[in-house]
Amino acid sequence: MTGMRSSRWAVLVCVLVASAVAWAEPQAAAKGTGANDEGNPRLEATLLVDASQVKPGDTFRVGVRFQMDPGWYTYWKNPGDAGLSTDVSWDAPGVTVGELRWPFPSTFRSPDGFIVSHGYKGEVLLFAEARASEQASGNLTLSAAVDALVCEHRCVPAEILLSRTLPVGAETVRDAESTALFDAAQAQVPRAPEATGHTVALKLDAQTLKTGQPFTGTVTVSASDGKVLSAVEPDFFIPERIKGITRMGLTLESPGRFQLKGDAAPNAPKEEPRFKGVLRLGTAQTGYQALEVDLPLASVEAVAVAPKPVAKVAPFNPSAAAAQIQTVMPAGEGGVSLGLALVFAFLGGAILNLMPCVFPVLALKAYGFTRMAQEDRKHVGVHALGYTGGIIGTMLLLAGVVLAVRAGGHSVGWGFQFQEPLFVAAVCAVLVAFALNLFGVFSVGTDGTALSSKVDASSGVARSVGEGVLAVVLATPCSAPMMGTAVGFAFAAGPFTVLAIFTALGLGLALPFCALVMVPGLSKRLPKPGVWMERAKQLLGFALLGTAVWLVWVVGGLAGVDGMARLLAFLVAVGLGAWLYGLAQAAEGTRKVVRVAAAVLVLVATGGFTLRFDGTAPAARASTVSEAQPWDEAAVAAALKAGQPVFIDFTADWCLTCKFNERTVLTREDVRAAFTQHQVAFFVADWTRRDARISAKLGEHGRAGVPMYLVISPSTPDKPEVLPELLTSDLVIQAVQRAAGPVADAT
């Protein structure tokens, strides 16, 4: 306001000169009209003082009384969605004029309710406290330049210059008529709660505000005498314009208790926005109590709802597609609607089939197809159902575990089960057993025994179910694209949603296989079975063993060398058990015994070989990317402060997609060169072991699992860019360039 003083003054002079020319009047009057609407002035303004004479050093009140034509209104200090606040600039030599006081405003809505504004109909007196200086003598000249927008359906601006004199005398003499007007206006001006014996408390339902997301809370008003006006009229709360808050409102729950609802802006600044506005208790019958509230809300957490679309996708236009979806989909909570999340979960599940960690299962299935192709369609259907059932069952089990763990107050995420060494060991054992089965150490059901003359469908189905279970178990450490969003949504949602999302995931995972089985033409195109199948089967066994080796390494990360050794010993036992089971199964098992012995020998040898390794601690593992530092919010903030772009790699040992990205993209020469060139601070957030901080960070960005890649620019530290879950070197380099700032040639 004060910064405008000089330009206001210039305007004042201009207006003075103009009005002098127009009216040939040397001085503005205490009354003026404005907002000429086709010759009809819609506003009359009068400069009022509550004293007819003032003593030097005394205080008085000075104000402008606005009188509008019926239906016309002026605006409050926060005009709302449209309009312009009324501005009164004082010019009073020898007088200090305080802040303008605003009586509690009315709220106006456009007929469709879309545009809400705040202001005054009929009339209002905007006033300020003033004080005559100790040296004042003679006549004080008080001038006010009024700049107001007056609206009905049309808006007409008004610029009025008002002036009057106030004699200085030995005593201050109040003017009864205007004092009544000032008193009436003052009664409507909201006051600080303390000044009225009230206390206002605010409790938010969450620790922080999340950018672009709604927030809720409770506001309680209590009075020292215990008497809080219990009723309110509509529009009893009007927020001021608060940076970072797009909308905020209160609803009455019970006397003195209000529910706060608001939306944080997507680009809300980090500093704490405040709960600021005016609150009017009471009704016309009970009388009003207007309070000015100003309380801290909470600090803001930046949340990216979804990563930005990848650049340079030639034929496909994500923005247009998203915009299309946007017009069709109903609004959901937390940025994604359930329907959309289900679609993403389904697609994500389907894509899981192509992920590296599902490879062994896919291989197994490929083998299964050829086997299936030989069976008649009915059995194939049963198998498909069994496989799907196995997948869905396991998914639901996972969902149940998620819910249970969440109920226990732990933070969980996609792939969380791989943070539990026991679980990994169990998966390992299953893999080894499966491999042994493929080597023919033992058989599941009747498969592969010469004795069975008939295909026993039911036992075959059990196998399919088992494969379904295995598919899920192995798939989980890979957070496929899209699934991150869908699962992230599920993890933050209610139990029903969690179950629905996991079911959709399972259906997606089972889809390709089921399609192959159920579409008649497809299975015919698979190669004919023969001796090669036996060989292929055995070969797949080695693939499974390879996966087991990776899991052993994961356990190493979780439980160190001793843990690995224990696991391997356990695996040997598994092998032994499988072998014994095989012996029991078949009488003429001599050749099998030799094989089992060989397998066990290989296992033991591998175990012995691995045991000679030093257990690679997670910290050392981070060295796959040069100069990586362990992720830490403080260190990130420090790097940003120093003007460095920041790259954060959220990873885990058991996440193959993460490893794939690290090996093939993040360690590439050109990517490393870009990091060096732009002095990128590279952080690794290792989620191999359970880490609530990392889980929380993932959740902030709507993810439930790794990988997640954040690129933060020092110029916009509160707006990290989230990269897709499958990286390409171009993508990383471009993101880093964007974050580093000025680019010579915009891509």
Add this chain to the structure above:
Amino acid sequence: MKRVLTALALTATLGVAVPAFAADGAEVGKPAPAFTLKDETGKEHSLAQYQGKIVVLEWTNPECPFVQRHYKVDTMQNTLKGFDAKKVVWLAVNSTAHNTPDKSAAFKKEEAFTYPVLQDADGKVGHAYGAKTTPHMYVIDEKGVLQYAGAIDDDPRGKNVTPVNHVKTAVDALINGKPVPAATTEPYGCSVKYKS
């Protein structure tokens, strides 16, 4: 393998372009709502056809004093003049319930500007964008993502000698591949006179 990866990357793109549903119009950083509107001559314009260019949308109403003030000093025309015509498209939108193509044509003639005035008398596009005031400005980047929403400048009262033109700042930033410094500002002006 490479093809598989490309396909995956594509799907990933699909997967990550999750729109967040703003209850109150368009949101900066998100794809701008798609639209197809006829201008005052009856020619259709859609947001999609301008993909690859920066699009400036200006909510206008010739009856509003704020709009009148800006046209009196050619704020919009001068802002547009400062841009590379090959890279930037300017579209005015009128969501006033009682506006007609003829009125827009007359306004255009009177103020001697060349960009189209899109006719949105039913207010659908205005509501999709959450346009509240005239003028209310939106800047959409080449990829169709909304990058600025708010006032034309920082001078609601028209009294600054050197107002900061937010739209110019935003477009210049986008052309130079930089982030828009202030992605949202409080729009000022008359309320959009939507049909009720």
